[in-house]
Amino acid sequence: MKMKATSIFGRGVLAALMICAVFAGSAAAAPAWKFEGKTLEGSETIVGGAEDSFLTVPGLTTDCENFLYKVSISNSAGTGVGSVNELPLYDCGTNSEFCTVEAIEAEKLPWSTKLTTVSSSNYIVIEGVKVGVLYGGEECVLNEVLAKITGSAGGLVNNTTESATFNATTFKATATKLSALGSSVEWQGFFPTEAFEWNREKALTVG
Amino acid sequence: MRKRRTAGVVCTAMLAAALATLALAGSASAKLTGEFKKFEQCPFSNLEVNRCINSLSSGGEVVLGSKKTPIVNAATLQGGYSKPVSGFSKFFAATNGITLSKAPQSVPGGLLGIVPPEKSPTLVKLLSKFFFENSLTGVNSTLELAKPASEIKISESNMGEAEGVALKLPVKVRLENPFLGKNCYVGSSTSPMWWELTSGVTSPPGPNTPIEGAPGEVEFIEGGRILKLNNNKLVDNAWAAPSAAGCGGILSFLVNPIINSQVGLPSAAGKNAAILKNTVYIATAAAVRKNNEENP
Numbered sequence: 001m002k003m004k005a006t007s008i009f010g011r012g013v014l015a016a017l018m019i020c021a022v023f024a025g026s027a028a029a030a031p032a033w034k035f036e037g038k039t040l041e042g043s044e045t046i047v048g049g050a051e052d053s054f055l056t057v058p059g060l061t062t063d064c065e066n067f068l069y070k071v072s073i074s075n076s077a078g079t080g081v082g083s084v085n086e087l088p089l090y091d092c093g094t095n096s097e098f099c100t101v102e103a104i105e106a107e108k109l110p111w112s113t114k115l116t117t118v119s120s121s122n123y124i125v126i127e128g129v130k131v132g133v134l135y136g137g138e139e140c141v142l143n144e145v146l147a148k149i150t151g152s153a154g155g156l157v158n159n160t161t162e163s164a165t166f167n168a169t170t171f172k173a174t175a176t177k178l179s180a181l182g183s184s185v186e187w188q189g190f191f192p193t194e195a196f197e198w199n200r201e202k203a204l205t206v207g
Numbered sequence: 208m209r210k211r212r213t214a215g216v217v218c219t220a221m222l223a224a225a226l227a228t229l230a231l232a233g234s235a236s237a238k239l240t241g242e243f244k245k246f247e248q249c250p251f252s253n254l255e256v257n258r259c260i261n262s263l264s265s266g267g268e269v270v271l272g273s274k275k276t277p278i279v280n281a282a283t284l285q286g287g288y289s290k291p292v293s294g295f296s297k298f299f300a301a302t303n304g305i306t307l308s309k310a311p312q313s314v315p316g317g318l319l320g321i322v323p324p325e326k327s328p329t330l331v332k333l334l335s336k337f338f339f340e341n342s343l344t345g346v347n348s349t350l351e352l353a354k355p356a357s358e359i360k361i362s363e364s365n366m367g368e369a370e371g372v373a374l375k376l377p378v379k380v381r382l383e384n385p386f387l388g389k390n391c392y393v394g395s396s397t398s399p400m401w402w403e404l405t406s407g408v409t410s411p412p413g414p415n416t417p418i419e420g421a422p423g424e425v426e427f428i429e430g431g432r433i434l435k436l437n438n439n440k441l442v443d444n445a446w447a448a449p450s451a452a453g454c455g456g457i458l459s460f461l462v463n464p465i466i467n468s469q470v471g472l473p474s475a476a477g478k479n480a481a482i483l484k485n486t487v488y489i490a491t492a493a494a495v496r497k498n499n500e501e502n503p
Contacts, residue, residue, distance in 0.1 A: 059427030096431030098494070139494035141258075141427065141434040144290075145363070182367040182406065182422025 030079035031115045031122045031157075035195065035202040043074040045196040046204065053166075053189025055149065057180060060142075062101060062133060065091035069191070071113065080115035080206060084126060092133075099140035104133045107148075115157070115206055118173045122157040122206045124164050125174050129153055133180075151178040153187055159205040163192040242433050243498040245488045248301035249287045251495040256287035256299050259495050260361070266484035267440070269350070271380060271393060271448055272471030274314055276348050278483070282310035284376075287492060288361050295375075296363070300356035311347035311383060346384045353379040353399030363489075366439075369407035369422050374441055376402040382454065382466065391454035391462075393472060398449050402481050404441035411445035412477035418442050423487065432494040436487040444480035449473050 033040040050067035067089055073082035087106035094101060107130040116123050131149040135142035154174025155164035167188045171177060178185050195202060239247055249259030265281040286306050288296040300306045352359075354377040366373035378401075379394030394400040406420040423439030450473045455462025466472070 057425050057427065060431050094431065096427070099431040137431075139432050139491060139497055141432055141490055141494070143491050143493075148368075181425045182369055183425035 031117050031206045032075045032078055033073045033080040033082075033115070034205045034207060035199040037203075037205065040073065040075055040080075040199070042198075043072055044199050046071050046073055046193040047196045048163075048191055048193040051190045051192065053187075053191070055178075055180075056186045056188070057183060060099065061095040062092065063094075064089045064101075064104065067189070070196070071193070072110075073113075080124075082113040083110035084113060085110045087131075089131075094135075096137075096140065098137045099142060100136040102134045102136040104131065106131050116154075116174065121173070122159075123154050123170060123174050124157055124206075125152060125154045125176060127152045129178060147180045149178055149180040149185060152176040153178055155191065157206045159207070161192065162194065162204045163190060165190050238502050239495065239498050240502050241498075242429050242435075242488065243490065243495055246285075246490055246495045248285050248303050248305070249492065249495055250299045250302050251287060251492040251499065253287065253299060253492075255289055255297075256492045257290045257296070258363075259287050259490050259492055260487065261285045262439075262485050262487045264483045264485050267482040268480070269312075269348070269380070269482075270444075270478075270480040271348070272474035272478065274316075274348075274470050276312050276314050278310075279312055280310040282350060283308040286356055286359075291362065291364070294362050294364065294371075295360040298356050298359035298361060306356040306359075307350065307352045307378075309349050309351060311349045314346040314348050314382075317345040317384075346382055346387070349381045349383060351379050351381055353377045353394050353396050366406050367422055369405070369420065371405065371407070372403040373406050373420075374402075374404040376404065378402055380448075382451065387454045387462065387466070388456040388459075390456075391451060391466065393448055393451045393470070395449075395452065400446055400448050400479075402443045402446055404443045404481065404483065406439065406441055409442055409444050412475075415444040415477045415480065418444055418480070418482070423485075429490075429494075432498075433488055433490045436485070436489075439485040439487050441483045441485065442481065445476050446479055446481070447474065447476040448479050 033044070035044070047068070047070050050069070053067050054061050054063035068087070069084060070086035071082050071084050073080060075081070087109065089104045089106065092101040092104045108128060111126050111128045113124055113126045116125055129149065129151055133147045133149065135145055135147065137143050153166055154170050154176040155166035156170045156173070157164050168186055178187055193204060194200070195204060245261040246259040250256050251259055262284040263281050264278060264284070267278045269276050269278065284307050286301045287299040289299070290296065358377050360375040362371065362373055365371040377399035379392050379399055382391040382393065404420070406422040408417050408419045410417055420442040421438060421440040423436035426435045426437060427433070428435055451463055451466040451470065453459055454466045471478070
Protein backbone atom coordinates (compact mmCIF):
# COMPACT_ATOMS: atom_id res chain seq x y z
CA MET A 1 0.00 0.00 0.00
CA LYS A 2 2.79 2.35 0.99
CA MET A 3 4.63 1.25 -2.07
CA LYS A 4 1.63 2.19 -4.23
CA ALA A 5 1.41 5.63 -2.61
CA THR A 6 5.10 6.15 -3.22
CA SER A 7 4.60 5.13 -6.81
CA ILE A 8 1.75 7.58 -7.29
CA PHE A 9 3.79 10.32 -5.61
CA GLY A 10 6.72 9.46 -7.82
CA ARG A 11 4.61 9.68 -10.94
CA GLY A 12 3.15 13.00 -9.81
CA VAL A 13 6.61 14.46 -9.28
CA LEU A 14 7.69 13.12 -12.64
CA ALA A 15 4.68 14.66 -14.36
CA ALA A 16 5.28 17.98 -12.60
CA LEU A 17 8.93 17.92 -13.63
CA MET A 18 7.96 17.15 -17.20
CA ILE A 19 5.47 20.03 -17.27
CA CYS A 20 8.09 22.36 -15.78
CA ALA A 21 10.57 21.18 -18.39
CA VAL A 22 8.10 21.90 -21.17
CA PHE A 23 7.43 25.39 -19.83
CA ALA A 24 11.13 26.02 -19.27
CA GLY A 25 11.82 24.92 -22.81
CA SER A 26 9.06 27.15 -24.06
CA ALA A 27 10.36 30.13 -22.10
CA ALA A 28 13.85 29.54 -23.35
CA ALA A 29 12.55 29.53 -26.91
CA ALA A 30 11.06 33.00 -26.60
CA PRO A 31 13.62 35.56 -27.76
CA ALA A 32 13.84 39.15 -26.56
CA TRP A 33 14.92 42.46 -28.08
CA LYS A 34 18.41 43.48 -27.00
CA PHE A 35 20.67 46.47 -27.53
CA GLU A 36 24.41 45.98 -27.15
CA GLY A 37 23.60 42.58 -25.68
CA LYS A 38 21.38 44.00 -22.93
CA THR A 39 17.70 43.17 -22.81
CA LEU A 40 15.60 46.16 -23.79
CA GLU A 41 13.75 47.72 -20.91
CA GLY A 42 10.84 49.97 -21.69
CA SER A 43 10.21 50.56 -25.34
CA GLU A 44 12.09 51.67 -28.41
CA THR A 45 11.20 52.62 -31.95
CA ILE A 46 13.00 50.98 -34.83
CA VAL A 47 12.83 52.18 -38.42
CA GLY A 48 14.07 51.08 -41.79
CA GLY A 49 13.56 50.85 -45.50
CA ALA A 50 13.00 47.59 -47.33
CA GLU A 51 15.45 46.39 -49.94
CA ASP A 52 14.50 44.12 -52.82
CA SER A 53 10.99 43.73 -51.49
CA PHE A 54 8.28 42.47 -53.77
CA LEU A 55 4.99 40.67 -53.69
CA THR A 56 4.31 37.93 -56.19
CA VAL A 57 1.16 36.28 -57.40
CA PRO A 58 2.11 33.81 -60.15
CA GLY A 59 2.61 35.93 -63.25
CA LEU A 60 2.52 39.35 -61.62
CA THR A 61 5.01 41.00 -59.28
CA THR A 62 4.34 44.21 -57.38
CA ASP A 63 7.07 46.25 -55.72
CA CYS A 64 7.65 49.67 -54.22
CA GLU A 65 10.80 51.79 -54.48
CA ASN A 66 10.08 53.36 -51.12
CA PHE A 67 8.97 50.86 -48.54
CA LEU A 68 9.56 52.41 -45.13
CA TYR A 69 8.49 51.14 -41.74
CA LYS A 70 8.34 52.29 -38.15
CA VAL A 71 7.95 49.66 -35.46
CA SER A 72 7.70 50.15 -31.70
CA ILE A 73 9.27 47.30 -29.76
CA SER A 74 9.41 46.15 -26.15
CA ASN A 75 9.79 42.97 -24.15
CA SER A 76 6.81 41.45 -22.40
CA ALA A 77 7.46 38.66 -19.88
CA GLY A 78 10.83 38.07 -21.50
CA THR A 79 9.53 37.86 -25.04
CA GLY A 80 10.02 40.47 -27.71
CA VAL A 81 6.81 42.03 -28.96
CA GLY A 82 5.95 45.13 -30.91
CA SER A 83 3.69 46.85 -33.35
CA VAL A 84 4.12 48.15 -36.86
CA ASN A 85 2.82 51.69 -36.57
CA GLU A 86 3.69 53.26 -39.89
CA LEU A 87 4.24 51.76 -43.32
CA PRO A 88 4.31 54.42 -46.02
CA LEU A 89 4.61 52.91 -49.50
CA TYR A 90 5.57 55.03 -52.52
CA ASP A 91 6.57 54.65 -56.14
CA CYS A 92 5.00 51.26 -56.60
CA GLY A 93 4.55 49.35 -59.82
CA THR A 94 4.46 45.91 -61.38
CA ASN A 95 6.59 43.84 -63.70
CA SER A 96 3.81 44.00 -66.32
CA GLU A 97 3.90 46.65 -69.01
CA PHE A 98 0.11 46.69 -68.82
CA CYS A 99 -0.44 47.00 -65.06
CA THR A 100 0.23 50.01 -62.86
CA VAL A 101 -0.28 50.59 -59.16
CA GLU A 102 -2.59 53.56 -58.77
CA ALA A 103 -2.68 53.50 -54.98
CA ILE A 104 -1.33 51.37 -52.19
CA GLU A 105 -1.91 51.71 -48.47
CA ALA A 106 -1.26 49.75 -45.31
CA GLU A 107 -4.59 49.42 -43.52
CA LYS A 108 -5.68 48.82 -39.96
CA LEU A 109 -2.37 49.78 -38.44
CA PRO A 110 -0.87 49.04 -35.95
CA TRP A 111 -0.10 45.44 -36.75
CA SER A 112 1.15 43.38 -33.82
CA THR A 113 4.50 41.64 -33.95
CA LYS A 114 6.23 39.07 -31.80
CA LEU A 115 9.54 37.28 -31.77
CA THR A 116 9.66 33.53 -31.86
CA THR A 117 12.24 30.79 -32.19
CA VAL A 118 11.86 27.93 -34.61
CA SER A 119 14.57 25.27 -34.83
CA SER A 120 17.06 27.52 -33.02
CA SER A 121 16.52 30.41 -35.47
CA ASN A 122 14.82 33.64 -34.40
CA TYR A 123 11.92 35.03 -36.37
CA ILE A 124 9.73 38.08 -36.25
CA VAL A 125 6.09 37.39 -36.95
CA ILE A 126 3.76 40.20 -38.04
CA GLU A 127 0.05 39.55 -37.59
CA GLY A 128 -3.03 41.30 -38.94
CA VAL A 129 -1.32 42.45 -42.13
CA LYS A 130 -3.69 44.29 -44.45
CA VAL A 131 -2.56 46.21 -47.51
CA GLY A 132 -4.89 47.57 -50.17
CA VAL A 133 -3.52 47.82 -53.72
CA LEU A 134 -5.49 49.56 -56.44
CA TYR A 135 -4.26 48.47 -59.85
CA GLY A 136 -4.65 50.39 -63.08
CA GLY A 137 -3.96 50.09 -66.78
CA GLU A 138 -6.69 49.80 -69.39
CA GLU A 139 -5.48 46.42 -70.60
CA CYS A 140 -4.50 45.11 -67.16
CA VAL A 141 -6.97 42.50 -65.96
CA LEU A 142 -6.79 44.06 -62.51
CA ASN A 143 -7.66 47.52 -63.85
CA GLU A 144 -9.66 49.34 -61.16
CA VAL A 145 -9.49 46.30 -58.89
CA LEU A 146 -8.69 46.95 -55.24
CA ALA A 147 -6.77 43.87 -54.13
CA LYS A 148 -6.53 43.28 -50.39
CA ILE A 149 -3.42 41.54 -49.15
CA THR A 150 -4.17 40.03 -45.76
CA GLY A 151 -2.72 37.55 -43.33
CA SER A 152 0.48 37.17 -41.35
CA ALA A 153 4.15 37.22 -42.26
CA GLY A 154 7.19 35.65 -40.63
CA GLY A 155 10.76 36.80 -41.31
CA LEU A 156 14.13 35.42 -40.24
CA VAL A 157 16.08 37.74 -37.93
CA ASN A 158 19.78 38.20 -38.62
CA ASN A 159 21.68 39.74 -35.71
CA THR A 160 24.78 40.42 -37.75
CA THR A 161 23.03 42.57 -40.32
CA GLU A 162 20.33 43.79 -37.88
CA SER A 163 17.70 42.81 -40.35
CA ALA A 164 14.85 40.48 -41.11
CA THR A 165 14.42 38.54 -44.33
CA PHE A 166 11.01 37.45 -45.55
CA ASN A 167 10.60 34.75 -48.17
CA ALA A 168 8.77 31.51 -48.85
CA THR A 169 11.11 29.58 -46.53
CA THR A 170 10.55 31.94 -43.58
CA PHE A 171 6.79 31.90 -44.15
CA LYS A 172 6.82 28.12 -44.07
CA ALA A 173 9.00 28.01 -40.94
CA THR A 174 6.66 30.35 -39.08
CA ALA A 175 3.45 28.87 -40.51
CA THR A 176 2.41 32.30 -41.76
CA LYS A 177 0.58 33.14 -44.95
CA LEU A 178 -0.46 36.16 -46.98
CA SER A 179 -3.42 36.04 -49.34
CA ALA A 180 -4.77 38.27 -52.08
CA LEU A 181 -7.56 37.76 -54.61
CA GLY A 182 -8.49 34.56 -52.81
CA SER A 183 -5.08 33.05 -53.42
CA SER A 184 -1.85 32.86 -51.48
CA VAL A 185 0.85 35.32 -52.43
CA GLU A 186 4.58 35.35 -51.85
CA TRP A 187 6.27 38.26 -50.17
CA GLN A 188 9.99 38.56 -50.35
CA GLY A 189 12.32 41.20 -49.01
CA PHE A 190 15.25 42.26 -46.88
CA PHE A 191 14.40 44.63 -44.03
CA PRO A 192 17.30 46.32 -42.23
CA THR A 193 16.45 48.21 -39.02
CA GLU A 194 17.96 50.66 -36.58
CA ALA A 195 16.90 52.25 -33.33
CA PHE A 196 15.33 55.66 -33.66
CA GLU A 197 14.98 56.84 -30.03
CA TRP A 198 16.98 55.92 -26.88
CA ASN A 199 19.24 53.32 -28.40
CA ARG A 200 20.44 55.03 -31.54
CA GLU A 201 23.57 53.56 -33.06
CA LYS A 202 23.48 50.63 -30.65
CA ALA A 203 23.59 47.14 -32.07
CA LEU A 204 20.15 45.59 -32.14
CA THR A 205 20.02 41.87 -31.59
CA VAL A 206 17.43 39.26 -30.83
CA GLY A 207 18.11 36.38 -28.48
CA MET B 208 -19.57 59.39 -124.64
CA ARG B 209 -22.55 58.78 -122.41
CA LYS B 210 -22.07 55.00 -122.65
CA ARG B 211 -18.40 55.34 -121.69
CA ARG B 212 -19.31 57.51 -118.67
CA THR B 213 -21.93 55.02 -117.55
CA ALA B 214 -19.40 52.24 -117.79
CA GLY B 215 -16.98 54.31 -115.69
CA VAL B 216 -19.57 54.86 -113.00
CA VAL B 217 -20.37 51.16 -112.94
CA CYS B 218 -16.66 50.29 -112.66
CA THR B 219 -16.18 52.78 -109.83
CA ALA B 220 -19.20 51.39 -108.01
CA MET B 221 -17.93 47.84 -108.45
CA LEU B 222 -14.51 48.84 -107.20
CA ALA B 223 -16.05 50.56 -104.19
CA ALA B 224 -18.17 47.49 -103.50
CA ALA B 225 -15.15 45.24 -103.82
CA LEU B 226 -13.17 47.45 -101.44
CA ALA B 227 -16.06 47.50 -98.98
CA THR B 228 -16.29 43.72 -99.18
CA LEU B 229 -12.57 43.43 -98.57
CA ALA B 230 -12.82 45.78 -95.61
CA LEU B 231 -15.69 43.79 -94.13
CA ALA B 232 -13.88 40.56 -94.79
CA GLY B 233 -10.87 42.00 -93.00
CA SER B 234 -13.00 42.93 -90.02
CA ALA B 235 -14.68 39.54 -89.94
CA SER B 236 -11.40 37.70 -90.19
CA ALA B 237 -9.76 39.70 -87.39
CA LYS B 238 -8.51 37.06 -85.05
CA LEU B 239 -7.66 36.94 -81.43
CA THR B 240 -4.33 35.37 -80.61
CA GLY B 241 -2.88 33.21 -77.85
CA GLU B 242 -5.01 32.89 -74.76
CA PHE B 243 -7.20 35.75 -76.02
CA LYS B 244 -8.84 33.19 -78.34
CA LYS B 245 -10.87 32.12 -75.31
CA PHE B 246 -12.76 35.40 -75.62
CA GLU B 247 -13.82 35.03 -79.25
CA GLN B 248 -17.49 35.03 -78.20
CA CYS B 249 -17.16 37.99 -75.85
CA PRO B 250 -19.15 41.02 -77.01
CA PHE B 251 -16.05 43.17 -76.51
CA SER B 252 -17.08 45.72 -79.12
CA ASN B 253 -19.95 46.72 -76.84
CA LEU B 254 -18.48 49.54 -74.78
CA GLU B 255 -20.73 48.67 -71.85
CA VAL B 256 -18.79 45.43 -71.53
CA ASN B 257 -15.95 45.92 -69.08
CA ARG B 258 -14.61 42.39 -68.88
CA CYS B 259 -14.74 39.18 -70.85
CA ILE B 260 -15.10 35.80 -69.18
CA ASN B 261 -14.72 32.19 -70.21
CA SER B 262 -15.42 29.66 -67.49
CA LEU B 263 -15.06 25.95 -68.17
CA SER B 264 -16.88 23.67 -65.74
CA SER B 265 -15.23 20.30 -66.11
CA GLY B 266 -16.10 18.66 -62.83
CA GLY B 267 -18.45 18.66 -59.90
CA GLU B 268 -22.00 17.44 -59.63
CA VAL B 269 -25.62 18.47 -59.58
CA VAL B 270 -27.93 16.93 -57.01
CA LEU B 271 -31.50 17.36 -58.13
CA GLY B 272 -33.92 15.79 -55.69
CA SER B 273 -32.87 12.18 -55.34
CA LYS B 274 -30.65 12.17 -58.44
CA LYS B 275 -26.97 12.97 -58.29
CA THR B 276 -25.43 13.68 -61.67
CA PRO B 277 -21.66 14.06 -61.92
CA ILE B 278 -20.38 16.63 -64.39
CA VAL B 279 -18.34 14.63 -66.85
CA ASN B 280 -18.75 16.63 -70.04
CA ALA B 281 -17.39 20.15 -69.75
CA ALA B 282 -19.74 23.11 -70.12
CA THR B 283 -18.67 26.66 -70.86
CA LEU B 284 -20.10 29.90 -69.55
CA GLN B 285 -18.90 32.76 -71.74
CA GLY B 286 -19.70 36.35 -72.49
CA GLY B 287 -18.93 39.71 -70.97
CA TYR B 288 -19.91 41.77 -67.97
CA SER B 289 -20.18 45.39 -67.00
CA LYS B 290 -18.54 47.37 -64.24
CA PRO B 291 -20.16 46.46 -60.93
CA VAL B 292 -23.14 48.37 -59.63
CA SER B 293 -23.85 47.73 -55.94
CA GLY B 294 -21.32 44.89 -56.03
CA PHE B 295 -22.76 43.02 -59.00
CA SER B 296 -22.05 43.23 -62.70
CA LYS B 297 -24.56 42.83 -65.48
CA PHE B 298 -23.87 39.96 -67.85
CA PHE B 299 -23.79 40.22 -71.64
CA ALA B 300 -24.56 37.23 -73.83
CA ALA B 301 -21.94 35.48 -75.95
CA THR B 302 -21.88 36.79 -79.52
CA ASN B 303 -22.72 33.35 -80.93
CA GLY B 304 -25.70 33.07 -78.61
CA ILE B 305 -24.18 30.18 -76.68
CA THR B 306 -23.65 31.84 -73.32
CA LEU B 307 -23.94 28.51 -71.52
CA SER B 308 -22.96 25.60 -73.73
CA LYS B 309 -25.15 22.54 -73.65
CA ALA B 310 -23.23 19.60 -72.27
CA PRO B 311 -25.43 16.55 -71.72
CA GLN B 312 -24.51 14.60 -68.61
CA SER B 313 -25.49 10.99 -68.17
CA VAL B 314 -27.75 10.47 -65.16
CA PRO B 315 -26.41 7.41 -63.30
CA GLY B 316 -29.03 4.71 -63.37
CA GLY B 317 -30.84 6.29 -66.28
CA LEU B 318 -34.61 6.23 -66.53
CA LEU B 319 -35.15 3.42 -64.10
CA GLY B 320 -32.85 4.87 -61.55
CA ILE B 321 -31.22 1.57 -60.85
CA VAL B 322 -27.71 1.99 -59.58
CA PRO B 323 -25.91 -1.22 -58.68
CA PRO B 324 -24.01 -1.08 -55.39
CA GLU B 325 -20.37 -0.01 -55.60
CA LYS B 326 -19.17 -3.45 -54.59
CA SER B 327 -21.06 -5.20 -57.39
CA PRO B 328 -18.98 -7.23 -59.84
CA THR B 329 -17.83 -5.30 -62.89
CA LEU B 330 -19.97 -7.50 -65.14
CA VAL B 331 -23.10 -6.57 -63.20
CA LYS B 332 -22.20 -2.89 -63.44
CA LEU B 333 -21.63 -3.18 -67.18
CA LEU B 334 -24.93 -5.01 -67.74
CA SER B 335 -26.74 -2.44 -65.65
CA LYS B 336 -25.18 0.35 -67.66
CA PHE B 337 -26.14 -1.40 -70.91
CA PHE B 338 -29.74 -1.98 -69.98
CA PHE B 339 -30.49 1.15 -68.08
CA GLU B 340 -28.20 3.73 -69.56
CA ASN B 341 -28.53 2.84 -73.22
CA SER B 342 -30.00 5.14 -75.85
CA LEU B 343 -33.54 4.04 -75.05
CA THR B 344 -33.71 4.05 -71.30
CA GLY B 345 -30.66 6.13 -70.45
CA VAL B 346 -31.30 9.73 -69.44
CA ASN B 347 -29.14 12.72 -70.05
CA SER B 348 -29.56 15.93 -68.14
CA THR B 349 -28.47 19.15 -69.73
CA LEU B 350 -28.14 22.43 -67.92
CA GLU B 351 -29.55 25.41 -69.82
CA LEU B 352 -30.02 29.07 -69.09
CA ALA B 353 -33.65 29.65 -68.11
CA LYS B 354 -33.60 33.39 -68.71
CA PRO B 355 -31.71 35.82 -70.94
CA ALA B 356 -28.00 36.20 -70.18
CA SER B 357 -28.70 39.71 -68.88
CA GLU B 358 -30.32 38.06 -65.84
CA ILE B 359 -26.98 36.51 -64.82
CA LYS B 360 -25.22 38.46 -62.08
CA ILE B 361 -21.56 38.22 -61.25
CA SER B 362 -19.50 39.64 -58.40
CA GLU B 363 -15.72 39.66 -58.85
CA SER B 364 -15.13 40.84 -55.31
CA ASN B 365 -17.29 38.12 -53.74
CA MET B 366 -15.57 35.55 -55.90
CA GLY B 367 -12.13 36.69 -54.76
CA GLU B 368 -13.01 37.13 -51.11
CA ALA B 369 -14.97 33.86 -50.83
CA GLU B 370 -17.93 35.71 -49.38
CA GLY B 371 -21.51 36.07 -50.54
CA VAL B 372 -22.84 35.25 -53.99
CA ALA B 373 -20.20 35.15 -56.73
CA LEU B 374 -22.47 34.05 -59.59
CA LYS B 375 -26.24 34.16 -59.78
CA LEU B 376 -27.51 31.87 -62.51
CA PRO B 377 -31.13 31.21 -63.57
CA VAL B 378 -31.13 27.64 -64.87
CA LYS B 379 -33.35 24.83 -65.99
CA VAL B 380 -32.46 21.19 -66.54
CA ARG B 381 -33.53 19.36 -69.65
CA LEU B 382 -34.04 15.61 -69.23
CA GLU B 383 -33.34 13.90 -72.51
CA ASN B 384 -34.55 10.48 -73.53
CA PRO B 385 -36.58 9.13 -76.45
CA PHE B 386 -39.49 8.46 -74.08
CA LEU B 387 -39.35 11.88 -72.52
CA GLY B 388 -39.56 13.85 -75.76
CA LYS B 389 -37.81 17.12 -76.49
CA ASN B 390 -39.44 19.34 -73.92
CA CYS B 391 -38.95 17.60 -70.60
CA TYR B 392 -37.65 20.26 -68.26
CA VAL B 393 -37.20 20.88 -64.59
CA GLY B 394 -37.46 24.65 -64.30
CA SER B 395 -38.53 27.13 -66.92
CA SER B 396 -38.15 30.75 -67.90
CA THR B 397 -41.09 31.61 -65.65
CA SER B 398 -40.02 29.31 -62.85
CA PRO B 399 -36.23 28.97 -63.04
CA MET B 400 -33.96 27.40 -60.49
CA TRP B 401 -31.83 30.22 -59.14
CA TRP B 402 -28.33 29.10 -58.34
CA GLU B 403 -26.59 31.56 -56.06
CA LEU B 404 -23.12 30.16 -56.31
CA THR B 405 -20.41 31.09 -53.84
CA SER B 406 -16.69 30.46 -53.60
CA GLY B 407 -17.13 30.60 -49.83
CA VAL B 408 -19.23 28.50 -47.46
CA THR B 409 -22.95 27.93 -47.97
CA SER B 410 -25.58 28.12 -45.25
CA PRO B 411 -28.39 25.92 -46.56
CA PRO B 412 -31.56 24.86 -44.82
CA GLY B 413 -31.57 21.23 -43.64
CA PRO B 414 -31.13 18.45 -44.39
CA ASN B 415 -28.20 19.83 -46.39
CA THR B 416 -25.18 20.96 -44.43
CA PRO B 417 -22.74 23.76 -45.32
CA ILE B 418 -20.35 23.04 -48.15
CA GLU B 419 -17.31 25.03 -49.14
CA GLY B 420 -16.29 26.49 -52.48
CA ALA B 421 -12.93 27.97 -53.39
CA PRO B 422 -11.85 31.08 -55.28
CA GLY B 423 -9.04 29.03 -56.81
CA GLU B 424 -5.41 29.80 -57.41
CA VAL B 425 -4.74 33.03 -59.26
CA GLU B 426 -2.36 33.09 -62.19
CA PHE B 427 -1.68 36.01 -64.51
CA ILE B 428 -0.96 35.27 -68.14
CA GLU B 429 -0.42 37.31 -71.31
CA GLY B 430 1.65 39.81 -69.34
CA GLY B 431 -1.02 40.52 -66.74
CA ARG B 432 -3.80 41.00 -69.27
CA ILE B 433 -5.55 37.72 -68.49
CA LEU B 434 -6.33 36.28 -65.09
CA LYS B 435 -6.65 32.53 -64.85
CA LEU B 436 -8.31 30.93 -61.85
CA ASN B 437 -7.27 27.34 -61.45
CA ASN B 438 -9.34 24.99 -59.31
CA ASN B 439 -12.13 27.48 -58.83
CA LYS B 440 -15.09 25.84 -57.10
CA LEU B 441 -18.54 27.39 -56.94
CA VAL B 442 -21.22 25.84 -54.78
CA ASP B 443 -24.85 26.31 -53.80
CA ASN B 444 -26.96 23.82 -51.91
CA ALA B 445 -29.80 26.08 -50.85
CA TRP B 446 -31.88 26.20 -54.03
CA ALA B 447 -35.28 24.72 -54.69
CA ALA B 448 -36.38 22.78 -57.78
CA PRO B 449 -39.90 22.76 -59.21
CA SER B 450 -41.74 19.79 -60.71
CA ALA B 451 -40.80 18.45 -64.11
CA ALA B 452 -43.00 19.50 -67.01
CA GLY B 453 -43.42 18.60 -70.65
CA CYS B 454 -42.12 15.05 -70.26
CA GLY B 455 -43.52 12.39 -72.57
CA GLY B 456 -45.11 14.71 -75.12
CA ILE B 457 -48.87 14.16 -75.31
CA LEU B 458 -48.55 11.64 -72.50
CA SER B 459 -47.01 14.20 -70.19
CA PHE B 460 -49.97 13.98 -67.84
CA LEU B 461 -48.84 10.38 -67.25
CA VAL B 462 -45.08 10.72 -67.57
CA ASN B 463 -44.57 13.92 -65.54
CA PRO B 464 -45.77 12.30 -62.28
CA ILE B 465 -43.49 9.30 -62.91
CA ILE B 466 -40.48 11.56 -63.43
CA ASN B 467 -41.40 13.66 -60.42
CA SER B 468 -41.70 10.54 -58.31
CA GLN B 469 -38.47 9.09 -59.66
CA VAL B 470 -36.43 12.26 -59.19
CA GLY B 471 -38.19 13.48 -56.05
CA LEU B 472 -39.66 16.66 -57.47
CA PRO B 473 -40.58 19.26 -56.51
CA SER B 474 -37.54 19.34 -54.30
CA ALA B 475 -37.44 21.90 -51.52
CA ALA B 476 -34.47 24.14 -50.74
CA GLY B 477 -31.94 22.17 -48.74
CA LYS B 478 -32.32 18.98 -50.74
CA ASN B 479 -30.46 19.98 -53.88
CA ALA B 480 -26.90 20.98 -54.64
CA ALA B 481 -24.75 22.37 -57.41
CA ILE B 482 -20.99 21.97 -57.26
CA LEU B 483 -19.09 23.38 -60.21
CA LYS B 484 -15.35 22.91 -60.57
CA ASN B 485 -14.07 25.49 -62.99
CA THR B 486 -11.14 26.96 -64.79
CA VAL B 487 -11.91 30.64 -65.27
CA TYR B 488 -10.31 33.11 -67.65
CA ILE B 489 -10.98 36.85 -67.35
CA ALA B 490 -9.66 39.79 -69.35
CA THR B 491 -10.62 43.41 -69.75
CA ALA B 492 -12.73 44.07 -72.83
CA ALA B 493 -10.20 46.78 -73.72
CA ALA B 494 -7.37 44.23 -73.82
CA VAL B 495 -9.43 41.88 -76.00
CA ARG B 496 -10.36 44.76 -78.33
CA LYS B 497 -6.70 45.77 -78.60
CA ASN B 498 -5.62 42.21 -79.34
CA ASN B 499 -8.32 42.01 -81.99
CA GLU B 500 -7.22 45.28 -83.60
CA GLU B 501 -3.58 44.27 -83.60
CA ASN B 502 -4.28 41.11 -85.57
CA PRO B 503 -6.43 42.03 -88.58
